[in-house]
Amino acid sequence: MSGAQRPEILIAALAFGTLALASSPARAEVEFSTRAGLWSGTRLNQPDEGLFARAEIWMRSTTALNSVLEVRTEGWVSTDPAGDNDAGIEVRQALVAAKLGGLRLEAGRDVYAWGRTDRINPTDVVGPRDHRRLVDDENDNRRGIATVRALVDVAGGELSLHWLPEFRATELPTVAVPGVEDVHPDSPEQQFAVRYERFGAAFDWSVSYAQVADRTPWVSVAMQGGRPVTSLRHPTLRMFGGDFATTLGPYGVRGEAAIYDYDDDDLTGVARRRPAIAVVLGADRDFPGQLNVNVQGVVRMSKSLPETPPALAPVALRNGTVQIAWRDTLTGGTVRVRKAFAADRASVEASAAAYEGGGRFAQMRASYAIRDGVRLTALAERFEGNAATLFGGLKNNNVISLGVRVGF
Secondary structure: OOHHHHHHHHHHHHHHHHHHHHOOHHHEEEEEEEEEEEEOOOOOOOOOOOOEEEEEEEEEEEEEOOOOEEEEEEEEEEOOOOOOOOOEEEEEEEEEEEEEOOEEEEEEEEOOOOOOOOOOOOOOOOOOEEOOOOOOOHHHHEOOEEEEEEEEEEOOEEEEEEEOOOOOOOEOOHHHOOOOEEOOOOOHHHOEEEEEEEOOOOOEEEEEEEEEEOOOOEEEEEEEOOEEEEEEEOOEEEEEEEEEEEEEOOEEEEEEEEEEEEOHHHOEOOEOEEEEEEEEEEEEEEEOOOEEEEEEEEEEEEEEOOOOOHHHHHHHHHHHHHOOOOOOEEEEEEEEEEEEEOOOOEEEEEEEEEEOOOOEEEEEEEEEEEEOOEEEEEEEEEEEOOOOOOOHHHHHHOEEEEEEEEEO
């Protein structure tokens, strides 16, 4: 197990030790899940990988210490989470929560998943992901981060203040930039967010502001000792955005938008443009026979930066591709069709996504519940497009997998 994972072991020991010492079986709800799968390749964007097998054990718990305090935990251990022959452990949640009337105070590590649109969420800048993970549910690749937050009931909704003292990067396929150091920000304790949310009504919505180090890395080149040194940087990102979800007749309608602001001096010279505005608008509808169709449109606008030196053009191209900012304005869309059978005991889902000039992505997913708590899954993913495009550059990530999940 790598040295970078030792903090995970310490956090896990503290979380589960607290749970064992401070709770009794009658006051703790503990769930386990076992997941195993066989994969035709990895998500490390490498060719000719062969078959990979991996197994994971997940645990989550909620423990009421008394009428005020509650401890929530969730994490997993895996034999080979990314198919690189290295075992892994992740503490996604290790949170102590105190409820004081309309005020809630929470501290520890937790998963952030902001946004109401389907899979593409412009406001979701706080929580990192690990896109190398061999998972058949993309929510399982979310990573937890340390947080101290206060949540209070205000005007029929919830106002939350978040201090985010831990930085964790979104992990991309390692072969994209081999042997390059990922330089984390010097002052992660300066990260924070504010959010107001209304939910549980006919019209749900939220507005949020976050100032964080960009989880998605930017390639940066600097001269050191007369030679170029390449690294991955995480400039400060400020996001103001909002989302909504409602119904109009038989349609479910969702929208989400965000405005992005960077310290442009950090990106000048290694990027031609950077994200400025992203908007997603979508609708879904249920049809007879347990059929659901979901369609979304995406618009992204970017701010142009000073001209990139010719020698750094490949770096700027790579940054524009990863950050979805290769044009001043570009459009895209997603479609997802899901057919369920026998009261959702089995389902088949097909989805696709495309960006203008960015290639195409398609996914097929099927599941079948053998019995309660035991589910078989099958997954196939395909990337298409020019090698320089967002999806076309990931053709080596085309995979097929078969898996089984026991538990949640």
